[in-house]
Amino acid sequence: MTSFSGLTAIVTGAAGAMGEQEARMFAERGANVVLTDVRSDEGTAIADDIGKSAVFVPHDVSSESGWNTVIETALSTFGSVNVLVNNAAISKAIKLIDTDVDTFDLFYRINQLGVYLGMKSVVEPMKAAGGGSIINISSVAGLRGASTLFAYSASKWAVRGMTQSAALELARFKIRVNAVFPGVIDTPMNAPNPPGMNDVLVKTTPLRRMGESHEVAEAVLFLASPEASFATGAELAIDGGMSI
Numbered sequence: 001m002t003s004f005s006g007l008t009a010i011v012t013g014a015a016g017a018m019g020e021q022e023a024r025m026f027a028e029r030g031a032n033v034v035l036t037d038v039r040s041d042e043g044t045a046i047a048d049d050i051g052k053s054a055v056f057v058p059h060d061v062s063s064e065s066g067w068n069t070v071i072e073t074a075l076s077t078f079g080s081v082n083v084l085v086n087n088a089a090i091s092k093a094i095k096l097i098d099t100d101v102d103t104f105d106l107f108y109r110i111n112q113l114g115v116y117l118g119m120k121s122v123v124e125p126m127k128a129a130g131g132g133s134i135i136n137i138s139s140v141a142g143l144r145g146a147s148t149l150f151a152y153s154a155s156k157w158a159v160r161g162m163t164q165s166a167a168l169e170l171a172r173f174k175i176r177v178n179a180v181f182p183g184v185i186d187t188p189m190n191a192p193n194p195p196g197m198n199d200v201l202v203k204t205t206p207l208r209r210m211g212e213s214h215e216v217a218e219a220v221l222f223l224a225s226p227e228a229s230f231a232t233g234a235e236l237a238i239d240g241g242m243s244i
């Protein structure tokens, strides 16, 4: 198993299902972990449970000053920033015709601007560390259209584009930038979906089931690891075949 000993990983949205899983797995494999989320009570409890190798920072990913605090905390607590997982996001089933400007802007600010600010914030510390790995969490809705997820899909396509552009720009600093595209994963994010929607989604998944958070987390840890040292700009779908 890959060891992340001596490395520090930042995971946003770490009070949520996949973020918590990723933070715990990084810590189990030797990394120091900075967990961030707007949900402070849940995030603090998870970091406390992980132990001394974890710290929680209350953080809204759409806040530039908030990102400064995250980086300062990572450096003062653990001494380096080596991995960033841009995992935090919001999702809601809303059609184009029902999406008002404020709603579209909210998706833009959290799901797109948040990823941009995260990538920009880690460039200098990763350069100082001699390189690094950024993993952006997009979605199967960032690979194809989604008729009931208009603003979400727009933001996740943006994550895809930003990943490729940043991969090209940051390669000379040995900073790899890759994206993971989960399909339908069994997390609280899908709980508020309209009745029957999750059943329909499973029926359109060739493996005929929802994925589990740890299955996405394994892909994230692989892309963060030295085993993925020649992977940048990669698009890894963990979707049971849904996007084929």
Ligand SMILES: NC(=O)c1ccc[n+]([C@@H]2O[C@H](COP(=O)([O-])OP(=O)(O)OC[C@H]3O[C@@H](n4cnc5c(N)ncnc54)[C@H](O)[C@@H]3O)[C@@H](O)[C@H]2O)c1
Residues within 6 Å of the ligand: 012, 013, 014, 015, 016, 017, 018, 019, 036, 037, 038, 039, 059, 060, 061, 062, 086, 087, 088, 089, 090, 091, 110, 137, 138, 139, 140, 181, 182, 183, 184, 185, 186, 187, 188, 189, 190
């Ligand atoms: N669950 C799925 O089926 C699925 C499918 C495709 C992609 N994804 C993506 O996977 C990632 C994780 O999703 P999840 O299912 O674990 O969701 P989740 O709702 O369990 O976790 C998301 C976390 O992000 C946090 N968050 C929301 N707004 C924030 C903000 N402004 N700043 C900081 N944190 C904020 C939430 O508090 C929450 O803890 C997301 O990027 C999501 O879009 C999920």
